[in-house]
Amino acid sequence: xxxxxxxxxxxxxxxxxxxxAAEAGVVAPTWCGRDDKPHIMESNGTGLGLVDYDADGDxxxxxxxxxxxxxxxxxxxxxxxxxxxxxxxxxLDVTEKAGLGSDAWxxxxxxxxxxxxxxxxxxxxxxxxxxxxxxxxxxxxxxxxDSPNLEGWSAGAVxxxxxxxxxxxxxxGGYIECTLxxxxxxxxxxxxxxxxxxLGPFGLEGLGNKFFRNQGGGRFEEATAExxxxxVGLFYTFGILAADxDGDxxxxxxxxxxxxxxxxxxxxxxxxxxxxxxSGAALDEGGSAQAGMxxxxxxVESDGLVDLLVTNFQQxxxxxxxxxxxxxxxxxxxSVQLGGPTFSLLSWGTTLSDLDxxxxxxxxxxxxxxxxxADLVADKVGGGFRQPNLLLVDQGGTLVxxxxxxxxxxxxxxxxxxxAVGDIDFDGDLDMAISNVDEPPTLLRNDTKEPGTFLLxxxxxxxxxxxxxxxxxxxxxxxxxxxxLSVNDPRFHFGFGDKRQLESLTLIWPDGFRRRLLDVxxxxxxxxxx
Amino acid sequence: xKPNLKLYVVLGAVALMAMPSVxxxxxxxxxxxxxxxxxxxxxxxxAEEDLVRAMLDGHYHGAKAYMKQGMYNEAAAExxxxxxxxxxxxxxxxxxxxxxxxxxxxxxEEQGIYEEGYVLVTREAKKxxxxxxxxxxxxxxxxxxxxxxxEFAAFAEETLAE
Numbered sequence: 001x002x003x004x005x006x007x008x009x010x011x012x013x014x015x016x017x018x019x020x021a022a023e024a025g026v027v028a029p030t031w032c033g034r035d036d037k038p039h040i041m042e043s044n045g046t047g048l049g050l051v052d053y054d055a056d057g058d059x060x061x062x063x064x065x066x067x068x069x070x071x072x073x074x075x076x077x078x079x080x081x082x083x084x085x086x087x088x089x090x091x092l093d094v095t096e097k098a099g100l101g102s103d104a105w106x107x108x109x110x111x112x113x114x115x116x117x118x119x120x121x122x123x124x125x126x127x128x129x130x131x132x133x134x135x136x137x138x139x140x141x142x143x144x145x146d147s148p149n150l151e152g153w154s155a156g157a158v159x160x161x162x163x164x165x166x167x168x169x170x171x172x173g174g175y176i177e178c179t180l181x182x183x184x185x186x187x188x189x190x191x192x193x194x195x196x197x198x199l200g201p202f203g204l205e206g207l208g209n210k211f212f213r214n215q216g217g218g219r220f221e222e223a224t225a226e227x228x229x230x231x232v233g234l235f236y237t238f239g240i241l242a243a244d245x246d247g248d249x250x251x252x253x254x255x256x257x258x259x260x261x262x263x264x265x266x267x268x269x270x271x272x273x274x275x276x277x278x279s280g281a282a283l284d285e286g287g288s289a290q291a292g293m294x295x296x297x298x299x300v301e302s303d304g305l306v307d308l309l310v311t312n313f314q315q316x317x318x319x320x321x322x323x324x325x326x327x328x329x330x331x332x333x334x335s336v337q338l339g340g341p342t343f344s345l346l347s348w349g350t351t352l353s354d355l356d357x358x359x360x361x362x363x364x365x366x367x368x369x370x371x372x373x374a375d376l377v378a379d380k381v382g383g384g385f386r387q388p389n390l391l392l393v394d395q396g397g398t399l400v401x402x403x404x405x406x407x408x409x410x411x412x413x414x415x416x417x418x419x420a421v422g423d424i425d426f427d428g429d430l431d432m433a434i435s436n437v438d439e440p441p442t443l444l445r446n447d448t449k450e451p452g453t454f455l456l457x458x459x460x461x462x463x464x465x466x467x468x469x470x471x472x473x474x475x476x477x478x479x480x481x482x483x484x485l486s487v488n489d490p491r492f493h494f495g496f497g498d499k500r501q502l503e504s505l506t507l508i509w510p511d512g513f514r515r516r517l518l519d520v521x522x523x524x525x526x527x528x529x530x
Numbered sequence: 531x532k533p534n535l536k537l538y539v540v541l542g543a544v545a546l547m548a549m550p551s552v553x554x555x556x557x558x559x560x561x562x563x564x565x566x567x568x569x570x571x572x573x574x575x576x577a578e579e580d581l582v583r584a585m586l587d588g589h590y591h592g593a594k595a596y597m598k599q600g601m602y603n604e605a606a607a608e609x610x611x612x613x614x615x616x617x618x619x620x621x622x623x624x625x626x627x628x629x630x631x632x633x634x635x636x637x638x639e640e641q642g643i644y645e646e647g648y649v650l651v652t653r654e655a656k657k658x659x660x661x662x663x664x665x666x667x668x669x670x671x672x673x674x675x676x677x678x679x680x681e682f683a684a685f686a687e688e689t690l691a692e
Contacts, residue, residue, distance in 0.1 A: 203629055233622025261614075261621050277614045277621070278607035280664065287613065287653075287660045288645070289621075326603055328667045 012358040012452035012497055014402050015391060017409030017432070021443035025091045026061060031068035031078040032437045036372055039186035040200035041127060041153065041178060042069070043370035045348065045417025047108035047485025048435045050424065053098070053120055054139050058085040059422045059489055061433055063441060064106035064124060072184045077103040080124065089425060089445070099140040104128050105180075108418075108485025112159025112168045114144070115218030123147075125154035125172060125485070127180075134218065148212040148220040150174050156240035158481035160251050161461075162227070163270025164510055167214040171229065173237030173255055174207025176200065193381060195373040201258050206234035209255065209263075213270075228265070228272040229253070235260035239295040241482035243306050246327045249463050249510045251480065254281065256292030256310050266327055281308055281321045285331035290316055294419070294484035298352030298361045299475045304466075306477050311347035311365055311484075314374075314381060318342040318350070318365060338363070341390060341401040344382030346370065349419025349484035353430050356393060357452035357495025359474060363399060365390040366434050366484065368415030386413040389434070409444040416442065422489025428454040428523060430493055435486075452497040456525040457505070458490075464508040465492045467520075469499055496522055578634060582649040583690060585620070586612055590686050602675060606666040609682050613659035615651050624648075650692065655685045 021027070033042025046064040053060050065078030079101040083091035095101040105127040114121040119135035130149035133141040150172050157172040188196040209231040212220040224230055231237070235257035242251040246266060253272065255263040261282035265272035276282030284290055291313035300307040305323035312318055317339040321329035333339050342365065349366040356362065367387040378384035391406045392399040403410045418435035425431060429446040436442060457465050457476075467474040476492040496502075502520040509530055517528070593608035611617055615624070624647035627634075638644035643652050651659075662682035669675040 232619035233625055235618075235622065235625070260625060261618055263618065274618055275607075277617050278610040278663075280610070280667075282618065283614070283660075287656045324667060326667075328603065328606070330664060330668075 012356045012495065013448060013450040014393065014405055015355040015362065015446065016407040016448045017391075017444040018407055018447050019409045019412055019442050020089060020445045021441055024089050024443055025093070026083055026433075026443050027440045028063055028065070028081045028093070029078070029438060029440050030063055030065045030435050031076060032066045033183070034069045034071070035438075036188070037370065038188045038198055039178075039183045040176065040198045040204065040370075041183045043198065044107060044127075044153075044155070044175070045368075045415070045437045045484070046106055046435050047156075047349075047418040047483075047487075048420050048433055048441065049109040049111055049122075049487030050420040050422035050433055050489050051111045051120055051122065051487055053082065053122070053135060054084065055120070058087065058426065059424050060085045061091055061420075061424075061441075061443075062109055062122060062487075063435065064109050064418070064485070066107075066127075067105045068438070069184065074184075078106075079103050080106055085424060087426075094139070097139065099142065100133065102126070102131060104131070107154060108156050109487050110157035110159045110170070110481060111487045112480070114159060114168055114170070114214070114220075116167050116216070121159075121218075123157055123159060123170065125150070125157050127153045130154050130157075130172065132218075144218065146219075148172070148210075148222070150207065150210055152177060152207045154207070155238045156255070156481060156485050158240050158242045158253070160242040160480045161510070162211075162213070162251065162267060162272075164250065165214075165270075167216055169214045170212040170220060171209065171240060171242070171253060172212070173209045173240045174231070175236050175238065175258070177205040177207050192371060192373070193377045195371070195376060197371045197373050201236040206231070206236050208234055209237050227270065228274070231263075232274065233257075233260060235263070237263070238293050239482060239484050241295050241297055242480040243297045243477055244463050245297075245306050245308075245323065247305065247325070249508065249512060251463070251478070251510075254295060254297070254308060256295050257289070258291045258293065259289060260292075261289045262292050262310065264327070275327055279327050279329050280331070281329040284317075284319050285333065290319060294348045294350045294366075295482045296350045296352040296363070297477070297479045297482060299477055300352065300361050302473050302475050304464075304475055306479070307352070309350055309352055309363065311342070311350045314344060314346040314369060314383060316343070318347050337398045337400075338392070341392060341399070345387055345390060346383070347390075348417040349434065349486055351419060351421045351432075351483060351488070353421055353493065354495035355391070355430055355446065356448050357429060357454050357497070358393075359452065359472075359495055359497045359499075360394045362394065363390075363392040364419065364421075364432065365392075366416035366419045368417060368437060386415055388413050389416055407447065409442070412442050414439055414442065417484050418486045419483045420486045420488050421483070422491075423456060423493070426525075428456060428525070430489075452495045453499055453522040454496065455494040455502070455505070455520070455522055457492040457494070457507070458525065458527040459492065459507050459530070460490075461509060462492075462507045462528075462530070463510050465494075466506045466508070467494055467496070467502050468504045468506070469496075469502050472499075491525070575634060579649055582615060585616055586650060586686070586690060589616075590690065593682070597675075597679060602666055602669065605679075606663045609659060609663035609666060612682075612686055613651060613656045613663060615648055650689050652689075655689055658682075659685050
């Protein structure tokens with residue numbers, strides 16, 4: 001069935017990005033094992049986050065870091081890095097000052113207010129013990145004395161209020177069971193395209209996902225089974241997001257599982273039911289499980305329903321699931337022509353965002369292979385270890401690859417995994433931070449020459465924001481987590497093309513409370529309390 | 531020729547005399563236990579098939595019941611679960627079996643007829659039944675629903691009958 005992604009507004013030029021990481025001072029490499037990557041742990045890469053940790057109104061950058069190995073030895077325990085946004089396109093490493101800099105083998109990041117004090121706390125998933133960092137409010141953090149954790153190779157995580165009790169609960173995804181000793185001793189043992197490469201994930205035991213309910217004040221108790229969130233298949237979970245997928249205003253959970261059906265948990269008052277297979281969002285249109293890595297969610301058609309995007313392995317397509325309502329999804333990958341541009345890439349972090357502010361949602365995908373050996377067969381399989389990232393915009397109802405025209409930032413070829421999206425330079429458009437395996441991050445500043453008008457809405461805990469002008473509607477939904485183990489700017493971002501003013505802006509909170517603003521001027525950042 | 535024949539007979543007698551002592555080294559009770567185990571091993575596949583068939587039967591009747599009650603989304607969900615040979619909990623068991631080396635339909639998987647680990651539902655039937663499930667969800671009227679159901683039921687009954 002054909003699906004139309006509407007081009008509601010015009011008046012913008014194609015997106016254009018410039019990599020400013022080096023000049024901005026974002027230079028720390030993020031490590032992930034050895035050069036030849038003999039163990040699947042070394043395929044993980046790391047997440048990152050655009051978070052306003054000091055509540056000064058701009059987005060700072062948290063980099064999760066892994067380890068560098070040399071043979072069976074640990075060559076360097078990479079430390080997580082916190083960069084404070086200094087304005088003027090500069091970031092300053094404030095890791096030590098903030099009391100951060102874990103040297104655990106890091107994986108992903110979640111952000112939220114874990115102890116209800118109004119400050120942004122950080123939860124870092126690790127290969128080993130996960131850590132919840134509580135924000136003291138003076139620019140420093142302290143480790144939670146009894147941090148919830150998965151104790152193993154944990155991946156994506158989300159902090160969100162699952163049960164409407166006002167505090168944030170925690171759901172953490174596990175990838176596989178393995179030990180450091182196994183990682184250090186591993187040799188390539190799988191034959192792929194005639195080459196010896198890392199084994200997995202098939203043949204390895206999955207690590208179960210867990211849910212921790214906040215008992216108040218940041219005291220967490222595991223409640224996985226009680227909440228209906230058991231990882232029944234012990235699937236290999238990477239990306240996780242929380243969003244209102246069935247329109248009942250509470251947040252449901254979607255989890256990307258590598259090589260297995262994705263999980264979709266429908267939330268009913270803090271108790272979940274796994275409906276992945278029958279919802280249509282667990283498998284592709286042919287009924288096959290894909291190698292789910294990253295996730296994005298957004299209202300592609302502005303019909304009030306959150307659609308889902310999943311990135312997958314090379315020689316397979318990223319998948320766009322159109323939300324038909326009642327928790328029913330349809331794979332529309334082919335009809336929107338997402339398949340072709342994504343087939344040759346091994347894809348990770350992703351977003352559904354209006355990058356050119358023309359009113360519809362575009363797609364950005366971070367890419368890179370897991371096998372360095374892919375370079376030897378790059379022509380055959382369609383791409384090597386380092387791969388270009390991908391930018392797709394909607395043109396007349398189909399997605400068009402504009403990467404080649406999208407500036408020097410899109411010409412960068414690295415092994416990109418984590419992706420965080422947000423406005424780092426206060427110009428209203430969306431920039432992107434990307435983590436790269438064994439290299440410093442890429443920081444893509446959005447320099448679109450003639451972007452459409454915009455609105456940035458900071459409305460804590462609102463679940464949906466609807467903009468209206470005449471018959472046109474633009475709807476943005478709260479999406480927590482997603483991408484690949486990364487944290488995006490939590491503000492609602494809208495693009496409106498050549499429109500200059502809105503008739504109304506309606507904000508909706510999980511309890512149904514609504515606030516409506518009339519005659520809203522554009523090109524502003526708004527902070528709206530309920 | 532006669533001496534040779536006599537020799538054979540003698541040798542044969544020696545062999546016959548030796549056999550009882552060899553057989554006695556494996557106690558009869560262990561042989562019986564092994565025989566029972568062999569029967570179990572050989573019957574495991576049949577038991578798995580019977581179990582999956584019962585599971586599919588449950589989803590088929592569930593779908594029928596929802597259809598009768600006019601609960602079409604629920605019917606579509608049951609149809610999808612039939613096509614997938616169960617929900618994600620079952621997929622987890624299937625994954626463990628496959629990783630443990632158990633392939634019920636290894637030959638069919640190699641030929642692309644079955645999905646890995648699937649027992650009864652063929653790849654073609656799965657695709658068609660998932661399409662019917664989607665059609666059921668999207669159906670705007672009874673005619674479309676009836677068409678989706680007929681398509682599904684034909685594949686479902688064929689699968690259960692095999």
